[in-house]
Amino acid sequence: MANTPLVGIVMGSDSDWPVMSACAKTFKQFGIPYEAKVLSAHRTPDAALDYAAGAQARGMKVLIGAAGGAAHLAGVLAAKTELPVLAVPMPSKHLQGLDSLLAMVQMPGGIPVATFAIGEAGAVNAALFTVAMLALSDADLAKKLSEFRASQTAKVLSKTLPDIE
């Protein structure tokens, strides 16, 4: 079915959505069906594990886990699926996301998650990385990715800086 989600964007709290909506917007831009959900490694552990365990059978190709603070969500998802799991550290209230980054990136050998930058750049790049993975077996998507990159390059090259008074 065309609208079956290929990607699950999972975040630990709805307070992560202002950042993770940038990830969802990127999937929308590329026409990739996704679903976004709030599930927590700590507050809803059974539901998070069940979601990861069932994702592949539902036709999903990639999971993205976003969390802040003691950011165990992506690792917990990865523990229950063989799908690629990407992690986006949320900018936490007290430590600005450095805690989230370190929690996510220090996975034990054997259960990988690919961790991106803290915050919005990480949210967008997790989506673009997913696009690149899916584009390996989808020529139309590969063309869209090339067009996106070319347009981004043109935009940067067209920038001008103000004169000094």
Ligand code: RP5
């Ligand atoms: C994490 O705790 C969430 O991913 C969020 O980044 C952080 C704070 O959650 P709330 O207290 O805002 O629900 O689990």
